[in-house]
Amino acid sequence: MGSKPTKISLSLATILGLSIWGAPVYAAPLNEPVANVDDTMTVIGRSDKSVLNIATNVAVLxxxxxxxxxxxxxxxxxxxxxxxxxxxxxxGAVFAMRGFSGEQAGQNTLVLIDGRRLNNIDLAAPNLDAIALNQIERIEILSGSAGVLYGDQAVGGVINIITKSSEHAQAGLQVSAGSFDTTEYKGDISGAITEQWRYVAAANYKETDNFRYHNDSETGSVFGRLDYQSEQAHFYSEAGYFDNHRLLAGGLSQAEFSVNPRAAALTSSKDYQHEITTSVRSGYQQQATKNWLLGTDVSYTDSSTNTTNSGFAGDNQRSQLSITPKAVATFATAKGSLEIVSGIDYHLGESEFSWGRSNTQTQTAAYVQATVPLATNLSYVVGGRYAKAEDELVDGSAYPNGVELDQDAKAFELGLNYRPSASQRFYLRAEDNFRFAKVDEQAYTSAGVIGLKPQTGRSYEAGWDLMLASHVVKLSLYRLSLEDEIVFDPSAPKPNGGFFDGANVNADASRRYGASANWNWQLMPDLGFGLEYHYVDAEFTQGPNKGKALSWVAAHSGRSYLSYDISDAWQLYTEASYTGERYLGGDNANLEPELDSYVLGNLALNYRQDEWSASLRLDNLFDEEYASAGFYSAWGNSFYSGDGRSIRLTAGYRF
Structure with a gap:
């Protein structure tokens, strides 16, 4: 889907030309803000913008x-x-947005840390334990496609985790202990070396037995960053190290799950996973003119994973180099601010498995996005991206002599943002999305299938936001259609030399309709309340499963919370999250009954006085038994247990 690069170029040139012709452009006065390419606002435009000025559904924590x-x-x-x-x-958990199954979630939701991709070149899920909460300043969540700005895998949504800056000199320590023999230690420090040079460093160590037997884990991480900031330039360099060792409990049959959800599978007594990841990243930004800011980011990640699963031992060495130069411009016009974001993305990924599978994937892409004012309260966004992926794939069974794959994908975006008042906005948006198959997916296809086609799609969305001092209301509707969706089909013919039945395929067309409603109400200065409800109707629209629901997608989900400031020092926080009925992952024909819905209730009591802080958090208050993952198979279904009731006490001190 999408448009050819020539069409994108012509469309952008025509639309921008007409808009600029109708709104005279002049250089921004010195007292006006200049363009800002600060990646701390990466999700909402790769530039610093107010949420109300973006034609998409964005939430910030x-x-x-x-x-x-x-x-x-x-x-x-x-x-x-x-x-x-x-x-x-x-x-390790994965996040699904806009109606994707558990096994697809990690490939259709893009996760970033300060704009750096956590998603891997293979099917390994982004490791969400790689960053501790004490290092996080805020989290930006974009619900919906972002194919123009982020390209590959930005299908259901984008989650960007922003780490704390070195702006203020401070230090902190945290100690935590709780259920399942859990202990955790966190520390961070930041400060100034000179007027322009600053630093930040953080470390974290955690060990726990976890809820299930034979599921112990030990995790440690360190992180450091050096910043240089002047009026015209910003330079940074950072490095991180992450080490995680976890015993694997394996899947349970339905009978085993019903008897004791904490049990470990009999075949998993020697199963484990050990991952070590190092990452470095550096970037430079320069205010070239009053209107143009130029920047380049370079990052490199190296990861080693050693695993024994169901008696099968192996390791995977992977690395990824990313170079992402970009340019952001802001021009003041009689009708408002004209903003242009453009750049080139280059990603070189390598993955080598010990059992004879390896892949080198090169992705190159160019994109441009413009926000154009039509009136002081009305603007539109238009953009395009062209991406190309080249794979050099070797697999001992499927491609013993190697195979080269050359694919491309395109995305086009058009949105309209209307602000009738300072506190509200309406938006309409259409955007293409795509993702290229992972190395694991390309190597495990049915005999005769050489290379999966890129998954492509298009998303349509409309929404209304109202942000008042005491109320925040957000409503949105969307439609997401996909073609050549990349999924694992347990009924597909086994690949040559395959170890198990089924194969990765380009599935029949599917579509998702959805709606969401968010309401946050500050009843009193010390009492806040909120509700969220999300609906998604996800089903196949072609093929033998036409009309069947997509597996592991709950049609109904929601969340509520209550926050009460008992005093200046004490705060009570309670929340409940609801997940509706859904079919087991892989049950695309809906042969098995849906799993029951469930509600998880959590409670936190927080204390803060001067430099001291403490928190008592209770999770799954009602000790709900539920499956956090489940997979259908003609040979027997497997279930993975969600965590039972737990308690955690954390104490901290800031210097």
Whole structure:
């Protein structure tokens, strides 16, 4: 889907030309803000913008939201927010947005840390434990496609995690302990070296037995960044190290799950996963003129994963180099601010498995997006991206002599943003999306299938936001259609030399209709209340499963919370998240009954006095038994247990 590059170029040139012709452009006065390419606002435009000025559905969780929740990890914090559905096979959670199954979630939701991709070149899910909550300043959640700005995998949504800056000199320590023999230690420090040079460093260590037996994990990470900031330039360089070792509990049969959801599978007694990841990233931004800001980011990630699963041992060495130069311009016009974001993305990924599979994938892309004022309260956004992926794939069974794949994809975007008042806006938006198949997917296809086609789609969305001092209301409707959706089909012919039945395929066309409603109400200065409801109707529209619901997608989900400031020092926070009925993952023909819906209730009691802080968090108050992941198979279904009731006490001191 999408448009040819020539059509994109002509459309942009024509639309921009007409808009600029109708609104004289002049250089921004010195007292006006200049363009800002600060990646701390990456999700909402790769430039610093107000949420109300973006023609899309964006939510921002700031430091106060994170602290009030009492959450100790990202899964606790984000579950149920902005329609996020969580899938966890007890080896690491993935987030699904806009109606994707658990096994697809990690490939259709893009996760970033300060704009750096966490998604891997293979099917391994982004490791959400790689960043501790004490290092996070805020989280930006874009619900819906973002194919123009982010390209590959930005299909259901984008989650950008913003780490704390070195702006203020401070330090902190946190100690935490709780259920399942959990202990965690966190520390961070930041300060100034000179007037322009600053630094920030953080470390985290956690060990826990987790809810299930034979699921112990030990995690450690360190992070450091050096910043140089002047009026015209910004330079930064950062490095991180992450080490995670976890025993794997395996999947349970339905009978085993019903008897004891904490049990480990009999075949998993020697199963484990050990991942070590190092990352470096550097960037430079320069105010070239009053209107133009230029920047370049370079990042490199190297990861080693050693695994034994169901008696099968192996390791995977992967690396990814990304170079992303960009330019952002702001021109003041009689009708408002004209903003242009453009850039080139280059990603070189390598993945090598010990059992004879390797892949080198090169992705190159160019994009441009413009926000054009039509009137002081009306603007539109238009943009395009062209991307190309080249794979050099070797697999001992499927492609012993190697195969080269050369594919491309395009995306086009058009949106309208109308602000009748300072506190509200209406928006309409259409955008293409795409993703290229992962190395694991390309290597495990049915005999005779050489290379999966890129998955393509188009999203339509409309919404209304109202932001008042005491009320925030957000309503949105969307339609997401996909072609050549990349999925694993357990009924497909086994690949040559395949170890198990089924194969990765380009599935029949599918579509998702959805709606969301968010309401936050500050009843009194010390009492806040909020509700979220999300609906998605996801089904196949072609093929033998036409009219069948997509698996592991709950049609109904929601969340509510209540926050009460008991005193200046004490705060009570309670929330409940609801996940509706859904079919087991892979049950595309809807042969099995749907799993029951469930509600998870959480409670946090927070204390802050001067430099001291403490939090008592209770998760799954009602000790609900539920499957956090489940997979259909003609040979027997498998279930992975969600966490039972737990308690966590955290104490901290800031210097």
């Amino acid at each position: 700031d430091a106060s939201d994170i602290e009030a929740s009492g959450a100790t990890n990202l899964v606790q914090l984000l579950r149920g927010r902005s329609g996020i559905q969580v899938s966890d096979s007890n080896s």
